[in-house]
């Protein structure tokens with residue numbers, strides 16, 4: 001009974017899955033990061049945003065504080081922000097196929113995001129269709145700024161899931177609920193991400209997919225976190241199929257990232273985080 005109780009408040013455990021796929025949203029499922037896109041085009045701009053990203057990678061500022069700063073530079077009414085993002089941000093070309101495969105194979109997909117749930121849900125609905133409701137989405141919320149309505153100019157601000165954490169949304173908290181399940185219940189945990197918002201998740205899963213050419217790879221290489229590189233979701237689908245069908249192990253796959261990084265095939269170099 002204790003075992004059942006441990007899994008009782010975890011929706012993704014309801015079907016007793018052998019595998020669960022946790023994933024970042026922005027820049028991982030989508031081609032562009034919707035928050036970067038808003039900041040760069042209708043907020044304070046790309047140069048200042050990138051300064052914040054690099055300061056965060058180098059531990060000069062918390063992710064939460066740099067992200068709050070970015071979001072507060074976007075003053076457009078919230079309903080217009082949702083529409084603006086839905087009109088402009090595109091899905092990774094392989095994600096819809098991956099998601100249909102995951103549904104057929106009892107592999108729940110759980111989105112863990114540092115973005116805001118209303119924007120994520122609107123994008124998923126447009127990009128994946130009605131099946132998007134089968135995905136659990138855990139992100140941050142949005143609330144009123146200065147007592148205004150969120151749908152007026154300067155009226156909204158991001159409300160963090162874990163305001164006490166420097167991550168704002170500490171993704172490791174949710175992941176540990178699964179990784180701490182008893183051995184006979186614990187599913188194999190996959191995670192896909194691309195950037196600084198994934199640092200809190202990087203150490204917690206069995207196989208980390210890190211996006212080619214993005215910040216998460218530098219971090220993993222520096223901190224000795226095993227990973228494998230992906231370019232789009234067709235790579236993730238192919239690797240997951242191999243593992244689910246028993247043709248490869250997660251341990252073998254997790255070694256591959258370092259080799260790609262060392263040979264230059266991961267699309268990044270150490271200079272990017274220090275320049």
Ligand SMILES: [Mg+2]
Pocket residue numbers: 024025026027028033193194195197
């Ligand atoms: Mg991301």
